[in-house]
Amino acid sequence: xxxxTDRQKLQYIAAKAADARVNVELETEGMILNxxxxxxxxxGTLRIVAKLxxxxxxxxxxxxxxxxxGYEKLTEVRTYPQITALVNRIDWLGxxxxxxxxxxxxxxxxxxxxxxxxxxxxxxxxxxxxVANLILFLGDMGVQLGAVTPAFYAFRDRExxxxxxxxxxxxxxHPNFDRIGGLKDDLxxxxxxxxxxxxxxxxxxxxxxxxxxxxAEIFATRTRGIGVIPADVAMQYGLSGANARASGIDWxxxxxxxxxxxxxxxxxxxxxxxxxxSFARFWVRLQEVRESTKMIDQICDGVPGGPIMAKVPRIIKxxxxxxxxxxxxxxxxxxxxxxxxxxxxxxxxxxxxxxxxNVSITxxxxxxxxxxxxxxxxxxxxxxxxxxxx
Amino acid sequence: xxxxxxxxxLGLELAYWQETIIRVLLGLVALLLLTGGVVYLYLFKFVSxxxxxxxxxxxxxxxxxxxxxxxxxxxxxxxxFTEDSDKFIFGIAPAVVLASTFLMFVVIPAGPNAVVADxxxxxxxxxxxxxxxxxxxxxxxxxxxxKYALMGALRAGGQLIAYELPLILAVVGVVxxxxxxxxxxxxxxxxxxxxxxxTGIGNPYILTQIVGFTIFLIAVQAELxxxxxxxxxxxxxxVAGYQVEYTGIRFLVYFIAEFATAVAFAAVASTLFLGGxxxxxxxxxxxxxxxxxxxxxxxxxxxxxxxxxxxxxxxLPRFREDQLQKLAWxxxxxxxxxxxxxxxxxxxxx
Numbered sequence: 001x002x003x004x005t006d007r008q009k010l011q012y013i014a015a016k017a018a019d020a021r022v023n024v025e026l027e028t029e030g031m032i033l034n035x036x037x038x039x040x041x042x043x044g045t046l047r048i049v050a051k052l053x054x055x056x057x058x059x060x061x062x063x064x065x066x067x068x069x070g071y072e073k074l075t076e077v078r079t080y081p082q083i084t085a086l087v088n089r090i091d092w093l094g095x096x097x098x099x100x101x102x103x104x105x106x107x108x109x110x111x112x113x114x115x116x117x118x119x120x121x122x123x124x125x126x127x128x129x130x131v132a133n134l135i136l137f138l139g140d141m142g143v144q145l146g147a148v149t150p151a152f153y154a155f156r157d158r159e160x161x162x163x164x165x166x167x168x169x170x171x172x173x174h175p176n177f178d179r180i181g182g183l184k185d186d187l188x189x190x191x192x193x194x195x196x197x198x199x200x201x202x203x204x205x206x207x208x209x210x211x212x213x214x215x216a217e218i219f220a221t222r223t224r225g226i227g228v229i230p231a232d233v234a235m236q237y238g239l240s241g242a243n244a245r246a247s248g249i250d251w252x253x254x255x256x257x258x259x260x261x262x263x264x265x266x267x268x269x270x271x272x273x274x275x276x277x278s279f280a281r282f283w284v285r286l287q288e289v290r291e292s293t294k295m296i297d298q299i300c301d302g303v304p305g306g307p308i309m310a311k312v313p314r315i316i317k318x319x320x321x322x323x324x325x326x327x328x329x330x331x332x333x334x335x336x337x338x339x340x341x342x343x344x345x346x347x348x349x350x351x352x353x354x355x356x357x358n359v360s361i362t363x364x365x366x367x368x369x370x371x372x373x374x375x376x377x378x379x380x381x382x383x384x385x386x387x388x389x390x
Numbered sequence: 391x392x393x394x395x396x397x398x399x400l401g402l403e404l405a406y407w408q409e410t411i412i413r414v415l416l417g418l419v420a421l422l423l424l425t426g427g428v429v430y431l432y433l434f435k436f437v438s439x440x441x442x443x444x445x446x447x448x449x450x451x452x453x454x455x456x457x458x459x460x461x462x463x464x465x466x467x468x469x470x471f472t473e474d475s476d477k478f479i480f481g482i483a484p485a486v487v488l489a490s491t492f493l494m495f496v497v498i499p500a501g502p503n504a505v506v507a508d509x510x511x512x513x514x515x516x517x518x519x520x521x522x523x524x525x526x527x528x529x530x531x532x533x534x535x536x537k538y539a540l541m542g543a544l545r546a547g548g549q550l551i552a553y554e555l556p557l558i559l560a561v562v563g564v565v566x567x568x569x570x571x572x573x574x575x576x577x578x579x580x581x582x583x584x585x586x587x588x589t590g591i592g593n594p595y596i597l598t599q600i601v602g603f604t605i606f607l608i609a610v611q612a613e614l615x616x617x618x619x620x621x622x623x624x625x626x627x628x629v630a631g632y633q634v635e636y637t638g639i640r641f642l643v644y645f646i647a648e649f650a651t652a653v654a655f656a657a658v659a660s661t662l663f664l665g666g667x668x669x670x671x672x673x674x675x676x677x678x679x680x681x682x683x684x685x686x687x688x689x690x691x692x693x694x695x696x697x698x699x700x701x702x703x704x705x706l707p708r709f710r711e712d713q714l715q716k717l718a719w720x721x722x723x724x725x726x727x728x729x730x731x732x733x734x735x736x737x738x739x740x
Contacts, residue, residue: 033537039629055541055711144626146617146708152441218618218707371541372710375627 030058035374037066045385046359050366050374057374060366062359067389075349080106080180080316083346087336088174090353091387094133094330096125096165099178102349104260105325105338106180109318112310114260118182120303123261125165125177126327127292127299128195131202132161133330134289137382138209141282144379145222150212157205160198167191180316182309192300199293206290213282223279227365227377230276237364238357241332243381246284247276253328260325266298278380285382317344331355331387355387413506421495424689425650426457431693432700433649440704464645467638474535475635483533484636484643486526491647493519494654499574501667501684502677512573513565516658517558520613523651524550527622531632542631545711546615546622552718553612553619556605559726563602563733564595564662577666581673591670596663598736601729603663605722607698610655612714614648616699618706619714652696660691 036047045066051058071090075083084099091098100122107113114122139154162172168187169175177184213219229239234247244251252270254263271287273280320342326335332354339348358381366374404412434456438445446453471477496519497512499505509515524547531543565571568579583593596603612619623631633644660666667684669675675683709717 031537033541142707146620146624146626147704147706149441149704152443156442216706218709221713222707222710370710370712372621372624372627372708 033371036063046378046383046388048362048366048374048378050371052371055370057366057369057371060363060374062362064356064359064388067385069386069390071390072349072351075346077345079344080318080346083349084178085174085176087351088176089386090351090390091133091329091331091334091355091384092173093136093384094129095171095173096129096169096175096177097133097327097329098334099176100126100260101325101327101329101334102336102338103178103180104327105323105336106316106318107260108323108325109321109338109340110180110312110316111319112181112312114182115307115310116262116304117306118308118310119260120262120299121183121187121308122178123263124195124296124299124303125168125175126261127296128161128165130330131199131289131292131296132158132165134285134292135161135202135205137285138206138282138289141379142213144375145219147212147219150209153205153208157201160201164191164195164198167194179309179312181312182307186308187303192303196297196300199296202293203290206286206293210286220279222372222376223282223380224275224277226278226373227369227380228275228277229361229365233361233364234276237361239332239361240354240357241328241330242284242288243281243332243358245270245272246280248272248274253326253333257326261327262299263295265302266295268295268298278376281380281382315344317342318346326352329354331382331384332358351390353387353390355383355385356390359383359388410506417495417506418492420500420685420689421492421650421653422646424653424692425646428653428693428696429649430454430457432697436697436700437704440701461642464638464642469638469640470635472535472635476533476535479529479533480635481640483526483530484640484647486529487523488643488647488650490519490522490526491650491654493522494651494658497573498654498657498661498688499577499667499684500688501681502574504667504681504684505574508574509572511571513561513571513576513658513662516573517554517561520557520651520655521550521554523647527632530636534632534635536635538628538630539632539634542622542624542628542634545624545628546632548711549612549615549619549621549714552715553609553722556718556722556726557609557613559723559730560602560605560609561662562726562730563599566730566733566737567595567598573661573666577661577668580665581668589673592665592668592673594663594665594670599663599729599733601725602733603659605726605729606659606663607695608722610659611699611702612718614652614655614699616652616703618702618708620703620708621711621714624708652699653692656692656695656699657688659695660688664691664695666691 030051030053033050033052034047035050037045047063047066048060049063050060071086074086078086083102087098087102088095135154135158139151142148142150165175166172168185168191169177171177229243229247231247231249234244234249239247240251250270250272254261255270258264268291271284271291273284318340320340322337322339324335324337326333333352334354335352337350337352338346341347362378362381365377369377434445434453446456449455449459471480494516496506497509497515499508527546527550528543531539531546534540564576568576570576570579580594581592585591585593585597615622623633628634633641636644667680667688669683669687
């Protein structure tokens with residue numbers, strides 16, 4: 001046995017020596033390419049430091065924190081109703097979805113449950129913000145691959161969704177609409193009918209995008225087999241949302257932990273894809289937008305009457321305790337761990353945002369790919385900088 | 391062939407040098423006007439239409455003066471040289487690229503006499519001059535002292551050289567059919583031709599050389615570094631490739647060169663495949679009248695072909711570097727070689 005090991009050792013040393021000799025002869029050295037924090041592809045200030053060998057990436061590291069706003073600390077000096085205005089700005093494309101897990105955690109601590117109508121409308125707006133967010137992803141994927149036109153279609157059709165959100169909440173981007181115990185206001189008259197029209201537009205947008213991308217050969221060669229994440233690796237890195245589902249992990253908090261929502265009463269489906277590559281992530285998100293439009297239609301038909309606000313004290317003091325609530329946000333699992341000491345402000349809030357975990361896989365994923373694939377993979381992982389840095 | 395252009399029209403008698411200066415100036419004005427028209431028509435308006443937006447609307451009626459505003463803006467900007475750049479090379483690189491474009495235009499005929507220089511080896515000269523631009527791009531990339539610029543320039547080098555081959559091989563089919571390298575002869579061969587004895591529109595080579603025409607357009611798309619072959623510029627990964635450090639007038643020069651080259655290649659393609667300056671069916675017209683109609687005809691054909699380039703540019707995503715090389719070496723070049731063989735056989739048989 002020892003003889004074999006010695007031979008293996010010698011072989012190893014010889015191989016290393018040969019490598020070193022080649023390197024000395026050719027004088028090859030890697031180039032460090034610094035992508036970001038100011039780079040058109042990173043939509044925000046993510047910085048990727050990539051060590052290159054020609055066009056191939058040897059090692060890549062994401063550096064976050066250029067936009068850190070300290071929301072976890074800021075929540076400690078805000079009252080509970082004020083905090084929704086802050087957490088709104090974490091994932092700024094689907095703002096309403098950020099408020100919900102925090103409100104749910106606070107409600108859990110206070111032992112309040114929102115009335116049924118508020119829960120239905122909350123689910124409705126939650127899905128609307130998902131649609132508004134993912135529409136932009138569908139267009140942006142094209143921009144990152146060099147096709148500019150789909151982005152304009154995305155911006156055009158997202159506007160209808162934003163108009164609907166604005167009509168009910170008063171804010172296009174930052175609604176600040178969710179309250180402990182219910183919602184701020186009721187729906188405007190005729191809003192549900194108009195929303196169903198908008199959902200038809202979104203569905204035709206999905207068909208348009210499918211026609212532009214799914215049948216395009218260049219799109220397939222750029223995305224199929226690029227950035228493959230096996231299911232076990234995805235689990236180890238804590239990927240969630242569509243990124244995990246594209247790797248074949250059948251995990252959706254809307255179905256598996258629908259606390260505070262009305263998802264069990266709706267007819268819908270969790271889409272997964274076995275491939276785990278960039279194409280799969282795109283495909284899963286496309287199907288999710290369609291599924292969301294179906295859900296919104298059902299909610300519009302089924303929303304019950306009644307109050308939109310439970311009985312809550314005028315001055316909100318949350319009893320001492322701890323609660324963790326996670327929801328299936330547009331970008332993945334978003335959780336709020338709220339610790340209260342029974343005062344006006346929380347003692348500590350820990351935000352588990354989806355993009356931070358989703359981007360953490362990039363050093364593993366970017367080894368050995370080409371420079372253009374960095375962009376494809378980052379685009380298909382789909383992060384929002386506010387969601388990484390908080 | 392060196393007859394005066396203006397003589398038959400205006401009855402002027404000019405010396406050779408006067409004649410040449412007038413030809414060059416007219417050619418320059420025509421090129422810049424066409425380029426501006428193409429930018430307005432396609433980059434501003436056609437694309438806006440595709441992307442369901444209005445495009446520039448404020449400067450002049452329907453934004454038609456937008457280009458003047460843009461040029462004015464660029465001219466005002468500071469001409470920045472980065473600290474580590476090789477100042478001389480960095481400064482002249484845009485001029486090299488622009489010179490390559492202008493030199494291409496020298497031999498493209500716009501009428502029986504309306505051509506700057508009627509060389510016997512016309513098409514050879516065009517293709518040789520078009521490949522000069524890669525030198526300017528490599529100079530720009532290296533002298534910028536920027537990693538993105540360097541990567542863009544190296545990608546451009548690989549891509550332009552790879553697509554030079556299908557471009558040339560696609561032209562060979564036409565040259566075999568016409569039996570001449572001279573562009574006037576190629577135009578004449580098309581207008582003298584007949585489709586099964588019918589001489590109504592002559593015989594433009596797009597009919598017999600459809601494979602060559604397709605390969606030529608794909609290769610032109612790559613030579614112009616337009617999407618789906620825009621790896622050297624690739625704004626979402628390399629920011630702007632070799633142009634990343636350029637500002638002001640030098641960037642403007644690149645901008646003009648990009649679109650003027652598109653016009654030049656489209657003019658070459660319409661000369662080779664669409665009958666050039668000839669008005670189909672109007673065979674009996676005098677040379678003097680044709681010198682006036684010809685430029686309009688070739689402009690229309692060229693602008694339509696540029697439209698195809700932009701239509702593709704704003705529809706498709708881009709290739710990756712290795713996929714792009716694969717397309718050139720494994721698909722286009724064998725196809726072009728096969729086209730040459732078939733054309734040669736047909737030429738001998740018929």
